[in-house]
Amino acid sequence: MRLERLELGDWRNAARTAFDSDAGVVVLHGENGQGKTNLLEAVWMLGALRSFREARVGRLVRHGREEARIAAVVVGRSGRRRLEWRWRGGARTLLVDGVPTRDLGAWFAILRAVLFCPEQVGIVRGGPAERRAFLDRAAFAADPGHLEVARAYRRAVRQRAALLAAPPVDPDQLAAWDADLVARGAELVRRRALAVAALREPFREAHRALAGAGEVDLRLRGWAELDAASPAAIPAIRERLARLLEERRPEELRQGRVLVGPHRDELDILLDGRPARVHASQGQARTLVLALKLAELEAARRAGETPLFLLDDLGGELDRRRMERLTRRLVALPNQVWLTTTDPGLLGGALRRKAKLLEVAGGRARRQGRRGGTAASRRPGGPPPARRA
Amino acid sequence: MSQDLDPLRRVVAQLARFPGIGERTATRLAYWLLRQPPETAREIGEAVAGLPDAMVTCSVCCDIAATDPCRRCSDPRRSDEAICVVERPQDIAAIEQSGGFHGRYHVLHGAISPLDGVGPDDLRVRELVARIEAGGVVEVVVATDPDVEGDATALYLARLLKPLGVRVTRLAHGIAVGTELEYADRSSVARALENRREL
Numbered sequence: 001m002r003l004e005r006l007e008l009g010d011w012r013n014a015a016r017t018a019f020d021s022d023a024g025v026v027v028l029h030g031e032n033g034q035g036k037t038n039l040l041e042a043v044w045m046l047g048a049l050r051s052f053r054e055a056r057v058g059r060l061v062r063h064g065r066e067e068a069r070i071a072a073v074v075v076g077r078s079g080r081r082r083l084e085w086r087w088r089g090g091a092r093t094l095l096v097d098g099v100p101t102r103d104l105g106a107w108f109a110i111l112r113a114v115l116f117c118p119e120q121v122g123i124v125r126g127g128p129a130e131r132r133a134f135l136d137r138a139a140f141a142a143d144p145g146h147l148e149v150a151r152a153y154r155r156a157v158r159q160r161a162a163l164l165a166a167p168p169v170d171p172d173q174l175a176a177w178d179a180d181l182v183a184r185g186a187e188l189v190r191r192r193a194l195a196v197a198a199l200r201e202p203f204r205e206a207h208r209a210l211a212g213a214g215e216v217d218l219r220l221r222g223w224a225e226l227d228a229a230s231p232a233a234i235p236a237i238r239e240r241l242a243r244l245l246e247e248r249r250p251e252e253l254r255q256g257r258v259l260v261g262p263h264r265d266e267l268d269i270l271l272d273g274r275p276a277r278v279h280a281s282q283g284q285a286r287t288l289v290l291a292l293k294l295a296e297l298e299a300a301r302r303a304g305e306t307p308l309f310l311l312d313d314l315g316g317e318l319d320r321r322r323m324e325r326l327t328r329r330l331v332a333l334p335n336q337v338w339l340t341t342t343d344p345g346l347l348g349g350a351l352r353r354k355a356k357l358l359e360v361a362g363g364r365a366r367r368q369g370r371r372g373g374t375a376a377s378r379r380p381g382g383p384p385p386a387r388r389a
Numbered sequence: 390m391s392q393d394l395d396p397l398r399r400v401v402a403q404l405a406r407f408p409g410i411g412e413r414t415a416t417r418l419a420y421w422l423l424r425q426p427p428e429t430a431r432e433i434g435e436a437v438a439g440l441p442d443a444m445v446t447c448s449v450c451c452d453i454a455a456t457d458p459c460r461r462c463s464d465p466r467r468s469d470e471a472i473c474v475v476e477r478p479q480d481i482a483a484i485e486q487s488g489g490f491h492g493r494y495h496v497l498h499g500a501i502s503p504l505d506g507v508g509p510d511d512l513r514v515r516e517l518v519a520r521i522e523a524g525g526v527v528e529v530v531v532a533t534d535p536d537v538e539g540d541a542t543a544l545y546l547a548r549l550l551k552p553l554g555v556r557v558t559r560l561a562h563g564i565a566v567g568t569e570l571e572y573a574d575r576s577s578v579a580r581a582l583e584n585r586r587e588l
Contacts (some may be wrong), residue, residue, distance in 0.1 A: 155537040162503035171500060173508060174544035180537070 001076035001111055001306055002336040003043060009069035010062040012038035014363035021338075023356035025330065027347065030341045030360035035342040039365060040312055042070045043338055046083055047113025047308055049092075049104070057087055074111045076306075081110045108144040112305070114335075117312035123292065124269055124276050124285040131267040135220075138296040139195035142303035146191055153184040157263050165256045178245050181261055186237040189220075189262045193228030195299070196220045196267070202298035203358055207291035209327050214272055216288065221266040276341045287322060311339040315346040327351045395422070410549040418512065433532050433559070440569060449520070451496045451513040453478045462492060468492045474517065474546065476500050476534055486531060492530075500538040503543055517546075528556040531588065547588035557588045 007018040026189060028036040034302050041051055044058075055061055059367050061068040067088035074081050084095040094101050101107065114137075123134045139146040160177040163169060207216045220226075227233060244260045245252075252259050269276040276288055293309070300307055309330075315323060328350045330337050341347065344357060358365040394402060397419055404415035422430050447454070447459035454460065461467065461481075471492030473484055481494050497512040519527065529550055533539035547557045 066447050156541070159503050159537060159541065166506075167501065170508060172548060173503075173545060175548055176501070176541050177503075179544045179548075180541045 005073040007071040010065040011042050011068045017364040019365045025337045025355035027355045029344045029362050034360045035363035036360045045335050054320050112307040113310050114296050115310045120289050121168050121285045128266045135192050135267050139191050141296050141300040141307050153188045156180050156184050167198050182238050182241045185241050185261050186234050186337045187269050189237045190228050190233050193220055193223050198299040199295045203295035206294035210287050211231045213286050217270040219268040223270050238334045306335045309335045309337045314339045314341045450494045469525045473530040473532050475532050485551050500542040500586050502538045530558050532560045
């Protein structure tokens, strides 16, 4: 999938802007505070239907405005499609080819994205919730159906937690929620275990290519011996979850909390056999996260999907050698790559030759030629791609 | 508060209380009413005003009906051997239109949801158990929504009813995930009935 054109209305600091992005690599560069990341965030909003910086969508609307709009032309397996996201009066509307839809599966079949931003160093160094979120997102990149499974499971856990928190607990109702948790939990564990299996080899390979040293591994703690691909996997997981529930029921009732289930599972990221969470330096953690993201893309590719790859603030903390290795990987990717940087000079010649360079100023992107000239100067008579819509 | 408004504003304010009807649609409807012969507004008003007193809850199936027992519960052509359990009265229409079910119905008036403080005692579960204990029922088809609360309610009913010696089945494939029964198309409902599975 490839995003060929982006249009924004009252998004962050952009009043109205539109530009073509018909290239394998799209580089958004410019001074700090000009809105590079806002544009990347708009692409992520379409590809993930959320922001990576702001949980309250209302705050993404331009100051003093009531509604915001992001639209894109996406070219992919299902042809040329137009996606539009609108925010108005605290509610979101999604349109596919001009028709409103609530079918997120259909939306994500057209566009999905994988994100790398500096804050994601938390996947390695933060708490288990960030690693579970990464794993669920990686499973989703390869199969959008994972979204509904993970969401329904979370809802079931919240329902069961509400029941346990309000004693006296009706044992018959608890049994129903137990059965529900076992069924949904088993499906979630199997999907996550399959995702770990799909990520492991690409992760090792990407890490070797980026870092040059250090052996890495991934493990879903407690489920390492599980053969997720086998048809016996689901019954085996169900049996184990049911047994754990049985064992810890008295404790759950006493504490009024949910103590069992894959919402508490841990994804172990190992560097040279030791937990990277405690043993990786800041630089190593950054490289590990990049390798995880490249693995996520590779696992999705093997599942027949090519989500966009968005990288925010590239060049921040990587040394020159790692940067060169990364840009070499980016050039070779079949995915469309979007990145923001203050210094396109860091990117290296091969990437710059493949890239469309857009200079961002005042929330708007303006095309530059590959050697620094503007589009208009290279294509006399042609309409400037960055124009008022 | 709406008493202080002029009559037209008052009608607009009342119409806008309907779900899915905003200020703009309400205004359009009110002006349309004004353009009709006076008896139109009177007929609509009388029909609406009489509604709460005219409808009762059927003491058998708990559907909202004009008579007690309702016409479906007293229809001799329907089979007593199967009961289809739904969350809302309007779900019955969805099953009926599919033409795939000829038994009786039971309306729970909701689904189990601890987050909303709704437990089995807040639903018409006791009435359902009483119907089955009275005998003659062979199968209970659970047609609750295919969401987290609907699934848990189905699991709860299965555990409760199976010991009473009935077959408990659940509507299966055919209805898209996230779709409420009320909004599903007919062929999807028919397929879901065909594929109902044992719980």
